[in-house]
Amino acid sequence: MVPQYKLTYFNLKGLGEPLRFLLKYGNLDFEDIRYELKDWPQIKDKQPFGQLPTLEHNGKVAVQSIAIARYLAKQVKLTGANDWEDLEIDSVIDTITDLRAKIISNHENEEAMKQVRKESIPFYLNRLETIAKNNKGHLAVGKLTWADVYFAGALDFINARAGVNIIEKYPNLQKVVDTVLTIPQIKKWVATRPKTDL
Amino acid sequence: MVPQYKLTYFNLKGLGEPLRFLLKYGNLDFEDIRYELKDWPQIKDKQPFGQLPTLEHNGKVAVQSIAIARYLAKQVKLTGANDWEDLEIDSVIDTITDLRAKIISNHENEEAMKQVRKESIPFYLNRLETIAKNNKGHLAVGKLTWADVYFAGALDFINARAGVNIIEKYPNLQKVVDTVLTIPQIKKWVATRPKTDL
Structure with a gap:
């Protein structure tokens, strides 16, 4: 049977892994297409906005990883019970995105990263905790x-770019992650997924 | 009567104006709280994530402008007809956010902005058109x-930071904007709102 969904990303966790987690959580059948970074220059121009991931479903293609995640969340019933609950969820997702952007945009500059580790990461993590x-x-x-x-x-990707385990000193955030990683479908996926550094 | 919503932002358009447009579109009664930038150092630490805008409703406070916009869109019935339509909407919103971030993060560097005007803006705008x-x-x-x-x-804010009218050569994007600006509630708001440069 042809899979219902086609997820296209790089052969790494990055912005694709949260989508794979959501697909696995809901036991949605998907094709997990992974490009090597070295092939990207040839592939980039074929993407709607020169970016990955993309999600294909019923012959239509969507871009933007957070938008795709929200769509998948609806399919696997992991949304809020009303509009305000969905706002709370969307809000924390966008805050995680802000933190990740701060880390990613500085990760090649060790001086800047020292500052990010000393200020931005505790600032966000204390509040998220x-x-x-x-x-x-x-x-x-x-x-x-x-x-x-x-x-x-x-x-995993955020930690790799931060150079530290950002939740190490935050027991409630560790609990969030532990809860997800012990869900049987996710546990099985993590044990069997392709091994990648990022 | 006490307004149902309280929107807190700076005395400028920026990330707040799309929220004001949505509130006005739906004739939702709101308090439009505007801080001057010079007062920000005293106010910053009182914000949940050191950021504005925030939206207060029923005694609860939400952060993150896009998350708030999506919530307001549901209240004023400007969402899609199904999950995939909402994905299409979310996707274009996140693309606009990417473009704005590229402009904002470079606007103080004239050399970088030349490149943004020559490459990033046409790249995004051609696709959006x-x-x-x-x-x-x-x-x-x-x-x-x-x-x-x-x-x-x-x-307006994106154009001010870009130093050009980014939709000038794009008639279909101009049509999008013209359609919104001729909606009576929005037209009235634009004519009567506080005048700000950004």
Whole structure:
């Protein structure tokens, strides 16, 4: 049978892994297409906005990883119970994106990264830790949502670029990640997925 | 009567104006709180993530401008008809955000901005123009959605930072903006809102 979804990304975790986590969580059948970075110059111009990941479904192609994650979250029933709950989830997702952008945009500059490790990471993590504490080990609305799955799926790449385990001193954030990684479908995926550094 | 919503931002258009457009579009009663930039150092630490805008509703406060915009879009019925349509809308919103980030992060460096004007802006705008053409003068799903209202509300600030009118050569994108700016509630708001440079 032809898979329902086609996810195209690089052969790394990066911005693709949170989407793979969501697809696996919901047992959605998908083709996991992975390009090597060295082949990117030949492939870039064929992408709608010169970027990956893309998601193909019913013959249509979508871009933008967070938008795709939100769509998948709806398919696997990991959204909020009402509009305000979805706002809480979207808000923490965009905050994770801000933190990641701060790390990614500075990771090649060791002086800048020292500052990011000393200031930005604790600034964000202290606040996210309080949120996780107030939500009983979740990132929003007091239960498992796509914010938790997204964060757990994004963490390896963020940590690799940060050069530290950003949640090491934050037990409630560690609980968020542990909860996701012990979900059987996710646990199996992590044990069997292609091994990559990033 | 106490307004239902409280929007807190700076006394400028920036990331706040698309939210004001959405509130005005839906005739939602809101308090439009505007801080002067010079007062920001005293206010910053009181914000949940040291950032504005925030939206207050029913005694709860939300952060992150795009997340807030999506929430308001649901209240004023400017979303898609199904999950895939919402993905199309979210995707174009995130693309506008990418373009804006590229402009904002370089606007203080004239050499970098020359490159942004020569490469990034045409790259994004050509693709967005094709989308607007294929969607009959809208940014997604062939009808008015919050993507159109967001873009029209964000444009003045983007243009001010870009130093050019980025849609000048793109008739279908101009049509998107014209359609929004002729909606009576929006037209009235633009005519009567506080005058600001950014």
